[in-house]
Amino acid sequence: MKFGFGAQWAFLLVMVAVPWACSDDGSIDCPEGEPCVADDGAPAPDPRCSIYAKPVTVAEVTDEILDEMSGLAASRQHEGLLWTHNDSGGGAKVYAIDVSGEMQGLVKLSGAESRDWEDIALGPCEAGDDYSNWMCLYIGDVGDNSKKHETGTIFRIQEPDQRPVRGVDGPAESTVTIGQWASWTFIWPDGPRNIESLAMLRDRRAVLLTRDSDSKTSQVWRVDLNKPGNPVAEKLGELDMSYEGDVSGGTVTVTAADASPSGKQLLVRTSREIYLFEVGNALKLPAAQAKAALGKATREVLPHGHDAMAEAIAWDAKEGYWHTSEATSKTTPRLWRSVCAVD
Numbered sequence: 001m002k003f004g005f006g007a008q009w010a011f012l013l014v015m016v017a018v019p020w021a022c023s024d025d026g027s028i029d030c031p032e033g034e035p036c037v038a039d040d041g042a043p044a045p046d047p048r049c050s051i052y053a054k055p056v057t058v059a060e061v062t063d064e065i066l067d068e069m070s071g072l073a074a075s076r077q078h079e080g081l082l083w084t085h086n087d088s089g090g091g092a093k094v095y096a097i098d099v100s101g102e103m104q105g106l107v108k109l110s111g112a113e114s115r116d117w118e119d120i121a122l123g124p125c126e127a128g129d130d131y132s133n134w135m136c137l138y139i140g141d142v143g144d145n146s147k148k149h150e151t152g153t154i155f156r157i158q159e160p161d162q163r164p165v166r167g168v169d170g171p172a173e174s175t176v177t178i179g180q181w182a183s184w185t186f187i188w189p190d191g192p193r194n195i196e197s198l199a200m201l202r203d204r205r206a207v208l209l210t211r212d213s214d215s216k217t218s219q220v221w222r223v224d225l226n227k228p229g230n231p232v233a234e235k236l237g238e239l240d241m242s243y244e245g246d247v248s249g250g251t252v253t254v255t256a257a258d259a260s261p262s263g264k265q266l267l268v269r270t271s272r273e274i275y276l277f278e279v280g281n282a283l284k285l286p287a288a289q290a291k292a293a294l295g296k297a298t299r300e301v302l303p304h305g306h307d308a309m310a311e312a313i314a315w316d317a318k319e320g321y322w323h324t325s326e327a328t329s330k331t332t333p334r335l336w337r338s339v340c341a342v343d
Helices: 006-011 288-293
Strands: 057-058 068-076 083-084 091-099 101-108 117-123 136-141 152-157 172-176 182-187 205-209 217-224 234-240 254-259 265-270 276-278 296-301 310-315 320-325 336-341
Touching: 057 320, 068 136, 068 254, 083 117, 101 117, 101 152, 117 310, 136 182, 172 182, 205 254, 217 288, 265 310
Parallel strands: 068 117, 068 310, 101 172, 254 310
Antiparallel strands: 057 336, 068 083, 083 091, 091 101, 117 136, 136 152, 152 182, 205 217, 217 234, 254 265, 265 276, 276 296, 310 320, 320 336
């Protein structure tokens, strides 16, 4: 099926990211030209949108296999293809769906464990890869509702070169064996954390946000996937997740995240809202400097569709974002799309 939304695409405008001004401590509000931590790569096409349109339902995801979608990543290599996976108990598999909501393919990670897969993100296969060459998928086995695990695991696979296309016998299936996929088991330095979000930076470091239903903030952690052995997660600081609406139907939790190509914007899905954080260079700074920088991050509430079990979000290659949810006994997951209305 062709990828397109007619006149909606007229709103899209891809811009080149401009380096942020920052102070010596990494904050993002210093005068232009002051000494600061250098950016880590070439300009990247970050979203630059003043007003996002109200999301529209592009499709329903009716395949019964995808009843607990817990992550979403938009392919850059195959336009109009989205990658997803199920929550705990779903097995070590990632699924490809198109914009009609139909499953086109699945990839099995032979020999991989899936304790509690919670999010998926597109990222560079190697540190410093140009954004146009981001062809690897990272999956976070980081869920821990009971907070009893001292470690988490991040898996990496490369997107199939050939676009998966559903055939008469069903979705295209492939298997990646041990040696074709990579994994990093990282250590929590001060006790277990429950995580449902994963975002990747251009330098191949992973960003994780705590779920925290009993707090108005979410802790921001970073894991360096360039280090050998078992990297130790670094706490960078906190972001404001306060919600002023009615929470009588349940708590507010962080359920998904995605970073812009430069790492200066963080898209966060909670159980109630969608936030866009402008974080400058904070996610790339040494941990000792990141706290102050994250404390000066700005937050914007973005429009969102109403899902009973909001679970997944992703930027795409344009100026827009996707989000979806798990199924419930009364609802079918919907694939929502928001485009830039005013650049």
